Amino acid sequence: MRTFFLTAALVCTAGTASALCADAWYLRNMAFDRAGYCFGSTLGKSVFDTACSTKSPSLDDWDQRMVSAHKQLEASYNCKINTKGRSLASSLIGKLDDVDLLPTLSQFESSCVGYTGAPVTMTSGIGMRDSYPTGTIKGGDRVNFRFESWGGFEFVETETAAGWIPEGSVSPDTCTAFAG
Incomplete structure (x- = not known):
């Protein structure tokens, strides 16, 4: 066992x-x-x-x-990517097309399972006047945190979108369960 x-x-x-x-x-x-x-x-x-x-x-x-x-x-992590291949198993492909300010991955990850708070708009950048919405965190969503925070903002992903939100907009208090 x-x-x-x-x-x-x-x-x-x-x-x-x-x-x-x-x-x-x-x-x-x-x-x-x-x-x-x-x-x-x-x-x-x-x-x-x-x-x-x-x-x-x-x-x-x-x-x-x-x-x-x-x-x-x-x-x-001693990463070895096969650059002679034609495909990459990245969950980010297609999710970042609308993001202006690319995030930096963290070595740590956590998730809000079953978000219960008010809708939160994800944006393409941080505090930029020309940032625009890239998606919305809605009730029931799983919100993944696996990027470095910066300047009071954090980059998050849901199943269908990704973007920057003000730090603390999604907390363990607004989740059915919080892992990580």
Whole structure:
């Protein structure tokens, strides 16, 4: 019995690390894609826009910090992404298209299961005048927290959307259950 639980824990940890690696690779490279980078790898060409303009993109300070943080995260988890493949198992693909300010993954994760509070609007950026809604957290939603907070805001995901919300907008008090 003890072996079963140990094996299950190792499988869960390996699966989580694999998902974290795929998401970190995707976020890091999404910044380069948005800056017009011309990918050379099969995976980069398959996942990102092929309309490109440079092999030497210039990233703003925010994206540069995010890219550096994800490189460190990938190194600490010894991530190995098959860039010769044509697909990536990232849960973020398609969720960040409307997000202006890309988030940085955290090594820790938690979830609000069965949100019970008032609707919360997720936005494309942090306190920016030109931020716009990217989705709404509604009653019954599962809200995932797995990104670094910044400047009084946190980046969250639901099953269908992702975006920035004021820190504390979703708390354990507004959840049927809170894990993590």
